[in-house]
Amino acid sequence: MIQPEELVGDEWAAWYQLSPSERWTESERLWQIYFLLGGSLEPEPDTQSPFFDPLEPSARIADGRPGMRVLRRSRV
Amino acid sequence: MGGQACVFYGAAEFSRDTDLAILASSENLARLKKALEDLQAEVIAVPPFEASYLRKGHAIHFRCRHPEAIGMRVDVMTKMRGVDSFAKLWTRRTTIVVDGDSINLMSLPDLVQAKKTQRDKDWPMLRRLLEVNYFENRKDPTREQIRFWFLELRTPDLLIELAKQQGRIPDPLRRKRPLLELVVKSSKSSLVDALLSEEQKEREADREYWAPLKKELETLRHSRVSPVKR
Numbered sequence: 001m002i003q004p005e006e007l008v009g010d011e012w013a014a015w016y017q018l019s020p021s022e023r024w025t026e027s028e029r030l031w032q033i034y035f036l037l038g039g040s041l042e043p044e045p046d047t048q049s050p051f052f053d054p055l056e057p058s059a060r061i062a063d064g065r066p067g068m069r070v071l072r073r074s075r076v
Numbered sequence: 077m078g079g080q081a082c083v084f085y086g087a088a089e090f091s092r093d094t095d096l097a098i099l100a101s102s103e104n105l106a107r108l109k110k111a112l113e114d115l116q117a118e119v120i121a122v123p124p125f126e127a128s129y130l131r132k133g134h135a136i137h138f139r140c141r142h143p144e145a146i147g148m149r150v151d152v153m154t155k156m157r158g159v160d161s162f163a164k165l166w167t168r169r170t171t172i173v174v175d176g177d178s179i180n181l182m183s184l185p186d187l188v189q190a191k192k193t194q195r196d197k198d199w200p201m202l203r204r205l206l207e208v209n210y211f212e213n214r215k216d217p218t219r220e221q222i223r224f225w226f227l228e229l230r231t232p233d234l235l236i237e238l239a240k241q242q243g244r245i246p247d248p249l250r251r252k253r254p255l256l257e258l259v260v261k262s263s264k265s266s267l268v269d270a271l272l273s274e275e276q277k278e279r280e281a282d283r284e285y286w287a288p289l290k291k292e293l294e295t296l297r298h299s300r301v302s303p304v305k306r
Contacts, residue, residue: 002233002234002237004207007207007234008204008207012204015088016086016204016207016208020084024080024083024172024174027083030090040092040147041092041149042147043092043093043149044092048194048195048196049195050282050286050289050290050293051121051135051151053121053293
């Protein structure tokens with residue numbers, strides 16, 4: 001029998017092996033971290049969605065930090 | 077029925093909106109309206125919140141203003157391509173209790189149908205949803221699960237494993253999903269191509285389904301009385 005690790009690697013296999021309620025709880029925990037880091041509920045634009053409207057008003061920017069700027073990046 | 081259901085069933089979706097599939101009866105819409113008022117939800121974009129748009133297959137998009145849900149997006153729909161009527165979805169739903177509240181999720185087979193869209197991101201998710209269900213249940217599967225996996229699994233190795241374990245693939249399933257012939261032959265590379273082709277067909281069907289609805293949305297956008305200020 002094929003093992004999940006062989007197919008999807010250790011990280012995904014660990015997620016697969018959680019029970020549905022454990023996944024739900026873990027997801028809630030990640031949400032709390034996301035909010036603590038300043039994340040917002042504003043969805044990222046989904047240009048492939050049939051609902052995508054380029055003129056749709058946005059409540060705030062997706063990363064929740066209006067003053068964000070790039071400090072460092074590669075030349076590529 | 078969206079990201080939260082995917083997390084429950086095994087994918088890892090980071091969805092920042094809440095998708096609700098509802099019955100578009102006048103009584104139910106009145107209840108929904110009241111709940112949305114409690115959340116101080118406002119319709120964003122088009123179409124407007126009217127039963128006629130829901131019944132045609134449109135989604136209505138809301139953003140909440142209540143302090144405890146500020147910015148939360150809620151998308152409401154009542155009809156999805158390739159998915160059964162709400163009445164059938166309701167009989168097959170999964171009910172979970174979170175902090176004392178009951179939450180009804182679309183069943184996994186229905187969620188799988190709903191996720192066969194034109195979007196790139198839905199296809200890896202579909203594969204994961206099916207893999208998790210297969211790994212969780214393969215030791216002692218029901219007939220319904222075996223049928224579901226033969227018709228829906230998107231992982232060549234698991235399809236081949238399933239066929240070997242079952243010994244044979246029932247003819248009605250082969251007729252329904254022609255690529256199962258390649259599973260019998262354990263032809264993995266051909267199976268990869270066939271799965272991709274199957275995906276492309278579904279994505280094209282989804283684009284065709286949405287074409288007239290998108291046209292209607294465009295018309296509604298252009299007929300807005302006041303242009304949106306950015």
